[in-house]
Amino acid sequence: MIKIKYFLAVVMVVIMASPMVANANDLSISAFKGDWRGNAISESNVSVTFPITSRDIDVSIKPSESGDFTITWRTLLRQKGTSDSPKEDLKETTLTFVKTDRPNVWKDSKGGDVYAGETISWAQLMKQTLTVYVMAINDTGGYDMQVYKRTLSGVNMELEFVAIRDGAVRRTAKGQLILNNY
Numbered sequence: 047m048i049k050i051k052y053f054l055a056v057v058m059v060v061i062m063a064s065p066m067v068a069n070a071n072d073l074s075i076s077a078f079k080g081d082w083r084g085n086a087i088s089e090s091n092v093s094v095t096f097p098i099t100s101r102d103i104d105v106s107i108k109p110s111e112s113g114d115f116t117i118t119w120r121t122l123l124r125q126k127g128t129s130d131s132p133k134e135d136l137k138e139t140t141l142t143f144v145k146t147d148r149p150n151v152w153k154d155s156k157g158g159d160v161y162a163g164e165t166i167s168w169a170q171l172m173k174q175t176l177t178v179y180v181m182a183i184n185d186t187g188g189y190d191m192q193v194y195k196r197t198l199s200g201v202n203m204e205l206e207f208v209a210i211r212d213g214a215v216r217r218t219a220k221g222q223l224i225l226n227n228y
Contacts, residue, residue, distance in 0.1 A: 072172060075107075075109045075176070079109050080107065080225045082103075082105040082225055083102075084102075084203070084221050085103065087220060088217060089217065089218050089219070090216065091215070091216065099124050099132070101121050103122075105120075112145070114152065114155075115169075116140065117169075118141075120136060141154055142156075143167075143168070151169070154168065166180075167181070176195075176196045177193065178194040184211070190210070191211075192207070192210075193207070194207050196223075202223065203225075204220075204223075206219075
């Protein structure tokens with residue numbers, strides 16, 4: 047009788063754990079669909095006047111039926127002017143990513159010429175995190191890279207951003223966004 051109870055207990059654990067194992071898999075790009083809004087705190091080691099700033103962030107992700115997607119992000123920066131009266135600067139970037147032969151890896155549909163001063167971009171989806179990489183060769187022959195990690199967590203999207211120049215971190219930002227569809 048004890049063996050049967052033990053067997054049933056093991057079966058119940060396996061049945062209950064099955065959804066957890068399924069959730070360990072990578073999400074699809076459609077899970078990120080929507081208009082997200084929020085705020086982030088940025089830290090910089092290159093600005094004496096604005097070492098810490100607040101940013102308002104909007105992200106719109108539009109997957110297609112083919113598995114490609116377009117992402118637009120807008121960031122309202124407050125890192126110029128004086129600390130008493132910072133100037134606001136709105137930056138907007140739109141990229142369209144197309145699938146590659148690698149699972150959950152996309153490339154920028156424009157495929158910029160990095161040697162001509164343009165950026166190259168790619169995206170990767172791993173578990174609940176969509177990471178977008180943007181890289182350029184700078185005027186001195188080194189590199190500038192921006193990495194945007196957007197992780198779905200419950201009903202929120204967590205943002206982690208890092209800007210790197212020749213291996214040195216220049217700026218980071220962390221924040222949360224909420225889905226703002228209608």
